[in-house]
Amino acid sequence: MNALEEFDYVISGAGSAGCALAARLSEDPGTSVCLLEAGGPDKSVLIHAPAAVVAMLPTKINNYGYDTVPQPGLNGRRGYQPRGRVLGGSSSINAMLYVRGNRWDYDHWAALGNPGWSYDEVLPLFRRSEHNEQFTDAFHGQGGPLNVTYPRHDSPVNQMFQEAAQMHGLTANPDYNGAEQEGSFLYQVTQRDGERCSAAKAFLTPHLARPNLKVVTQAVAARVLLDGRRATGMAYHQGGQLRQVRARRETVLCSGAFGSPQLLLLSGIGPQEELQRHGIAVAHALPGVGQNLQDHIDYVQTWRVPSSAETFGVSARGAARMAAAALEWRSQRSGRVTTPFATAGAFVRSAPDVLVPDLQLVFVLAIVDDHARKLHTGHGISCHVEVLRPFSRGSVGLNGTDPRQAPRIDPQFLSDERDLALLLRGAQMQQRIIESSPFDGIRGPMLYPTRLDDPAGMAADIRRRADTQYHPVGTCRMGPASDPMAVVDAQLRVHGIAGLRVADASIMPTLIGGNTNAPAIMIAEKAADLIRAHAPL
Structure with a gap:
């Protein structure tokens, strides 16, 4: 990939959220998507x-x-914090337990000032992702x-x-x-x-032949490219070289509760004292980045x-x-x-x-x-x-x-x-x-x-x-502009930066009552809807 290549959307991190989001956005043949993953393909029998x-x-x-x-x-x-470094991210190395959390958790998110995130509003997203072999009722999906x-x-x-x-x-x-x-x-x-049905196996690998979807492995995201207060793509390391890929519409971080705040900080977006401590020029002071873990x-x-x-x-x-x-x-x-x-x-x-x-x-x-x-x-x-x-x-x-x-x-x-x-x-x-x-x-x-x-x-x-128990969340907290520690709004847009969203478990304002893989996929489903609603006709 050369430095001038452009896509409509550039996504960092092919974990649970990134795989689902890239697959959903590339369902539109008129939309081009580039997905960057630091690890390799998910071909191992392990x-x-x-x-x-x-x-x-x-x-x-x-x-x-x-x-x-x-x-x-x-x-x-x-402490020890295993995180997946491969297509599928942590869904490729976890214990595969399918747990959504409690109705109360999502209603609580909405009550904190995040419209659109109540349980009744996210349940259809869980159902859309799912094909459940045992339960065929109003709480579960078939055909996902x-x-x-x-x-x-x-x-x-x-x-x-x-x-x-x-x-x-x-x-x-x-x-x-x-x-x-x-x-x-x-x-x-x-x-x-x-066999394991990781997010990669469910959403991504069946569609790798799509001409409008490019998956780049062994690509370590380095920073978000910025033009003033607008994100324009991503710089990444691959094969000993620093490369760039441009985003015509939006750049989306799906690097997880550790990777997404790290990438924002490396891009000069975050608490001023943390950026200055490492000699990083402040592009946008956003005090909540990396907090609320x-x-x-x-x-x-x-x-x-x-x-x-x-x-x-x-x-x-x-x-x-x-x-x-x-x-x-x-x-x-x-x-x-x-x-x-x-x-x-x-x-x-x-x-x-x-x-x-x-x-x-x-x-x-x-x-x-x-x-x-x-x-x-x-x-x-x-x-x-x-x-x-x-x-x-x-x-x-x-x-x-x-x-x-x-x-x-x-x-x-x-x-x-x-x-x-x-x-x-x-x-x-x-x-x-x-x-x-x-x-x-x-x-x-x-x-x-x-x-x-x-x-x-x-x-x-x-x-x-x-x-x-391997469920870190919250480091790019979702909340209204009136919340000084919020990093993204209810549309998952980074406060103060145009063309940049975060869509993974890091946006959770509070930890849900259960395992986090299924909710991370739900967040990607929600992000796909929000992005498509915002896309030009």
């Missing part, structure tokens, strides 16, 4: 075989594998590009979780994306025919189980099972290789007077320790609990002016003591569930023992081991 998530999540395979700055709330530890179903492998251990959860007052709720969120369930996943703080408890239990683990029996499973998956695309490991869960309220679920449980058929970076022999079961709407707020800044350098990530985990109190309450809930009678036949000792009658000890273990 992406398409769902169980191979365990090879990518703890490593740098298709993964930025960022670290946070030391976190005082986590005893000074650096994103396939949603159950994995082609189940375990009786999942039923133990369901029974135990119901013993503790959590009613069975098969469709947590439907009328009610609260209850226990089996997770639905973004898979199709036994929110993430789901997560705590995992693990119990050992015998290898005879239908779980996953490092053992002779486990190796034999997986060898047979690999052959089954290769020939039939079914069996254990289709597992996301995170298979069952629940949305719960921490107290009876809480209006909507504020805690999420994720049950895993394996030993989980430090994002699978610490391996243990044997088999186990784990349960995650996360605070859905944390009070703590962090930030994203720069470590330097080279866009290939990782951004400075500071989630400020547990800086608000209310988050610790909620996480402790949730940990006590999940320990009671796993230590109840349905698990008596398989449950062994805890990997990191805690006692229900020792909340101080459990709180100390939380500070020793809690970390992200």
